[in-house]
Amino acid sequence: xxxxxxxxxxxxxxxxxxxxPNVGKSVIFNNLTGGKAFVGxxxxxxxxxxVGKLELNGYEVDLxxxxxxxxxxxxxxxxxxxxxxxxxxxxxxxxxxVNAANLERNLYLTLSLLExxxxxxxxxxxxxxxxxxxxxxxDAKKLSELLGVPVVPTIAIRKYGMKELEEKLLEAxxxxxxxxxxxxxxxxxxxxxxxxxxxxxxxxxLSSKYDPRWLAIKLLEADEDVKAKVRASPLADELxxxxxxxxxxxxxxxxxxxxxxxxxxxxxxxxxxxxxxxxRIVVKPVTLSDLVDMSVTHKVFGxxxxxxxxxxxxxxxxxxSVPLVDLLDWFFCGVLYDAAASLSPSWLASLLADGxxxxxxxxxxxxxxxxxxxxxxxxFEDFGYMARAAFVVDKIMHKIKLTGKSIVPLLLGxxxxxxxxxxxxxxxxxxxxxxxxxxxxxxxxxxxxxxYLIIAGTFFAAYVxxxxxxxxxxxxxxxxxxxxxxxxxxxxxxxxxxxxELPPYMMxxxxxxxxxxxxxxxxxxxxxxxxxxxxxxxVWLLCVTGPAGYIGPEAMEDATLLETSxxxxxxxxxxxxxxxxxxxxxxxxxxxxxxxxxxxxxSAMAILYxxxxxxxxxxxxxxxxxxxAYAYMAFVLIYVPCLVTLAALKGEFGWKWMFVAxxxxxxxxxxxxxxxxxxxxxxxxx
Amino acid sequence: xxxxxxxxxxxxLAFIAGILYMAYGLLTLSNWLIYTFLPNVSAIDWLLVxxxxxxxxxxALVTVGMLLLGHVIYRARRSDVKALSCLLVGSAIGLGLLIxxxxxxxxxxxxxxxxxxxxxxxxYEALPDLLRPDVVLGIPSLALFAYSLKISRAPLKVYK
Numbered sequence: 001x002x003x004x005x006x007x008x009x010x011x012x013x014x015x016x017x018x019x020x021p022n023v024g025k026s027v028i029f030n031n032l033t034g035g036k037a038f039v040g041x042x043x044x045x046x047x048x049x050x051v052g053k054l055e056l057n058g059y060e061v062d063l064x065x066x067x068x069x070x071x072x073x074x075x076x077x078x079x080x081x082x083x084x085x086x087x088x089x090x091x092x093x094x095x096x097x098v099n100a101a102n103l104e105r106n107l108y109l110t111l112s113l114l115e116x117x118x119x120x121x122x123x124x125x126x127x128x129x130x131x132x133x134x135x136x137x138x139d140a141k142k143l144s145e146l147l148g149v150p151v152v153p154t155i156a157i158r159k160y161g162m163k164e165l166e167e168k169l170l171e172a173x174x175x176x177x178x179x180x181x182x183x184x185x186x187x188x189x190x191x192x193x194x195x196x197x198x199x200x201x202x203x204x205x206l207s208s209k210y211d212p213r214w215l216a217i218k219l220l221e222a223d224e225d226v227k228a229k230v231r232a233s234p235l236a237d238e239l240x241x242x243x244x245x246x247x248x249x250x251x252x253x254x255x256x257x258x259x260x261x262x263x264x265x266x267x268x269x270x271x272x273x274x275x276x277x278x279x280r281i282v283v284k285p286v287t288l289s290d291l292v293d294m295s296v297t298h299k300v301f302g303x304x305x306x307x308x309x310x311x312x313x314x315x316x317x318x319x320x321s322v323p324l325v326d327l328l329d330w331f332f333c334g335v336l337y338d339a340a341a342s343l344s345p346s347w348l349a350s351l352l353a354d355g356x357x358x359x360x361x362x363x364x365x366x367x368x369x370x371x372x373x374x375x376x377x378x379x380f381e382d383f384g385y386m387a388r389a390a391f392v393v394d395k396i397m398h399k400i401k402l403t404g405k406s407i408v409p410l411l412l413g414x415x416x417x418x419x420x421x422x423x424x425x426x427x428x429x430x431x432x433x434x435x436x437x438x439x440x441x442x443x444x445x446x447x448x449x450x451x452y453l454i455i456a457g458t459f460f461a462a463y464v465x466x467x468x469x470x471x472x473x474x475x476x477x478x479x480x481x482x483x484x485x486x487x488x489x490x491x492x493x494x495x496x497x498x499x500x501e502l503p504p505y506m507m508x509x510x511x512x513x514x515x516x517x518x519x520x521x522x523x524x525x526x527x528x529x530x531x532x533x534x535x536x537x538x539v540w541l542l543c544v545t546g547p548a549g550y551i552g553p554e555a556m557e558d559a560t561l562l563e564t565s566x567x568x569x570x571x572x573x574x575x576x577x578x579x580x581x582x583x584x585x586x587x588x589x590x591x592x593x594x595x596x597x598x599x600x601x602x603s604a605m606a607i608l609y610x611x612x613x614x615x616x617x618x619x620x621x622x623x624x625x626x627x628x629a630y631a632y633m634a635f636v637l638i639y640v641p642c643l644v645t646l647a648a649l650k651g652e653f654g655w656k657w658m659f660v661a662x663x664x665x666x667x668x669x670x671x672x673x674x675x676x677x678x679x680x681x682x683x684x685x686x
Numbered sequence: 687x688x689x690x691x692x693x694x695x696x697x698x699l700a701f702i703a704g705i706l707y708m709a710y711g712l713l714t715l716s717n718w719l720i721y722t723f724l725p726n727v728s729a730i731d732w733l734l735v736x737x738x739x740x741x742x743x744x745x746a747l748v749t750v751g752m753l754l755l756g757h758v759i760y761r762a763r764r765s766d767v768k769a770l771s772c773l774l775v776g777s778a779i780g781l782g783l784l785i786x787x788x789x790x791x792x793x794x795x796x797x798x799x800x801x802x803x804x805x806x807x808x809x810y811e812a813l814p815d816l817l818r819p820d821v822v823l824g825i826p827s828l829a830l831f832a833y834s835l836k837i838s839r840a841p842l843k844v845y846k
Contacts, residue, residue: 286767288838288839291767291770291771291774291775291838292771292774292775294767294768294771294772295753295756295771295772295774295775295776296775300752300756301749301752301753301756301772301775304745304748304749304752305749305753305775305779307742307745307746307749308745308746308749308750308779311742311743311745311746312746312782312783312786314742315742315786315790316786316789319786319789319790319793320786320789320790320792320793321793322793322794322797323793323796323797323799323800326797326800326801326804327800327803330800330801330803330804334804
């Protein structure tokens with residue numbers, strides 16, 4: 001088929017492009033027509049008329065760009081041109097371009113077009129600017145429902161929505177417009193509109209050309225142009241007289257000019273429709289808190305920021321408190337120890353020096369980093385950050401049956417389990433709090449590192465890092481596993497809800513932070529101190545006594561003597577229990593000393609193997625294989641928490657839960673170590 | 687759309703600092719890997735800065751770098767409020783890292799005093815602790831924090 005024949009086959013239709021000035025009408029006109037247009041003047045007017053062509057699936061469309069107008073009154077030339085074109089030329093459809101950023105004002109014209117009975121397709125233009133400049137979002141679907149015509153969101157300058165606009169235009173061309181009562185003017189006015197409409201319908205020439213309801217409204221508005229058009233009708237006198245009488249009657253009732261009343265009602269309708277379609281028109285002031293929260297609770301930055309905050313707390317607690325730790329260490333392990341050791345008799349000197357002073361000293365050297373950590377924690381809490389930290393990991397933590405607030409104590413556990421357990425206090429739900437506390441010792445604290453380094457350095461020289469790292473990973477996996485088991489089978493019940501509300505940021509008050517720090521640290525010193533003191537005395541007694549009676553403090557420095565003590569007996573007993581793992585009595589007995597503090601395992605091993613700590617690596621080579629050494633590391637990671645941690649568990653959750661932690665970790669440590677040995681043997685390791 | 691006005695100089699400085707934070711963060715990670723897995727290989731120091739071998743420090747440096755570069759990206763997308771947020775928080779953390787490191791130096795000197803009291807001869811060399819990326823890059827962070835705090839305190843509006 002030739003192109004000429006093809007063009008002839010198309011049905012020619014007229015479509016008008018209407019809209020307020022500066023709504024992007026020309027851009028849409030160019031988008032639809034490809035920019036090609038016939039430009040002339042409107043008949044008898046000096047106003048530019050632009051007509052372009054486009055093909056729409058069987059239709060050749062003459063797209064007429066109407067002048068930019070705000071309404072369809074007869075007060076301006078542009079409005080008259082537009083109105084006349086719509087009335088006289090009867091375009092098959094009208095694309096009404098509405099500025100989404102100024103919906104109310106633009107809808108006035110839309111309502112006017114609909115009142116005329118026009119077949120309207122609304123192009124909701126500049127939806128991007130509406131959002132970015134005005135902060136509003138227009139619900140196009142809702143707008144379409146309320147207007148009863150298609151509404152297409154567009155961004156003309158980016159050609160967004162043009163295809164859909166063409167599709168809707170095609171649908172509109174194919175369907176006949178049904179005049180609708182879009183604005184309700186109230187009972188009295190509507191009665192008069194109906195009366196006038198029924199008169200208009202009696203004149204076929206009028207009713208076929210104009211929508212009777214629109215004409216009636218215009219007559220009530222005393223539109224001079226419409227009145228002039230009506231004068232040609234045989235019913236002109238009756239119509240104009242009725243309209244005048246109705247107008248006078250209504251103005252008397254309403255107390256305003258009827259024309260103003262009608263305009264007002266149309267605006268009210270436009271406002272009402274806009275209100276129902278606009279989601280939010282709020283200009284929100286941004287506070288400093290909002291700014292901080294945008295990053296702190298950000299889906300990408302949130303977790304790295306939280307980890308950084310924990311790192312900052314760690315550095316503050318462990319690196320800045322060093323002088324105080326050394327000061328206390330010097331005082332207790334130097335001044336007081338020497339003073340106690342110089343007393344007589346020797347058992348009293350050893351009891352005081354090796355038992356009491358060492359025990360109390362051990363507790364007190366924990367105090368500076370703990371106090372510093374609580375200081376940082378309290379400051380972050382009062383500042384409002386800890387709630388954000390919980391918020392960013394809440395969903396993840398719920399998956400492992402804990403709460404967002406569990407994350408801080410768990411991460412603190414990598415430094416020291418003692419403050420970490422005390423840091424469970426902000427968790428409101430007691431079940432979540434206990435579960436978090438019970439799994440906390442599985443997070444590998446810094447004290448376990450010397451043990452890993454000695455053993456990994458001896459048996460995994462080329463893979464020290466990997467071996468050590470595997471301990472941390474194992475601890476995390478076991479903590480997740482145990483949290484699930486504890487919350488599912490031991491402490492059942494619903495978990496705390498998701499963190500939804502964030503407190504405002506507040507500058508921490510020094511006095512409050514100091515008070516919180518003091519209360520937490522004091523509690524630790526008193527509670528942990530008493531238990532530690534008692535237990536270190538017990539350990540001392542077990543070292544310096546045996547079945548034969550009092551051995552003397554020399555046992556603590558002599559492996560042969562120590563073997564005859566209760567600790568030696570215990571070591572030999574444990575050797576039988578640990579036989580499947582292949583650990584000798586000295587390795588087994590060293591674990592007992594880990595009760596006091598995990599790092600003591602190293603010095604205890606040195607004593608038991610009868611060497612200096614520096615020579616320990618060589619001494620243990622013959623006692624372990626790489627497989628049994630790895631199992632030993634895993635056991636050190638998991639088995640009973642140190643005495644101070646046990647004291648913290650008892651203080652926070654009571655005896656019952658302290659024993660639960662003690663027992664489950666012992667069993668778990670044994671099973672994991674045994675599992676490593678068995679699996680290792682299965683795959684041919686030794 | 688917002689009423690935030692951020693200077694291009696601040697964004698340029700944030701970009702440079704962000705790149706350096708990221709680079710030193712990655713060097714910190716590589717030094718940690720060297721320290722852990724390759725004991726015979728020397729740690730990498732760059733631009734006269736002693737790069738620590740600490741994975742925690744790596745997280746902190748990379749976080750600040752991400753935030754400062756996030757500022758640049760948001761500015762390019764014309765999301766100025768989010769850009770300001772990244773600048774404010776990123777530079778604040780950078781400043782926090784500087785302060786912590788300075789406290790560590792003070793603690794180092796105090797520890798020498800304590801050990802002297804205990805009769806131990808101890809020395810503390812502050813230079814490696816002062817020529818660290820968290821200290822060196824803390825200086826542009828300080829400038830960026832002061833700037834971002836100043837414009838954050840002006841009344842800001844954002845359309846929602």
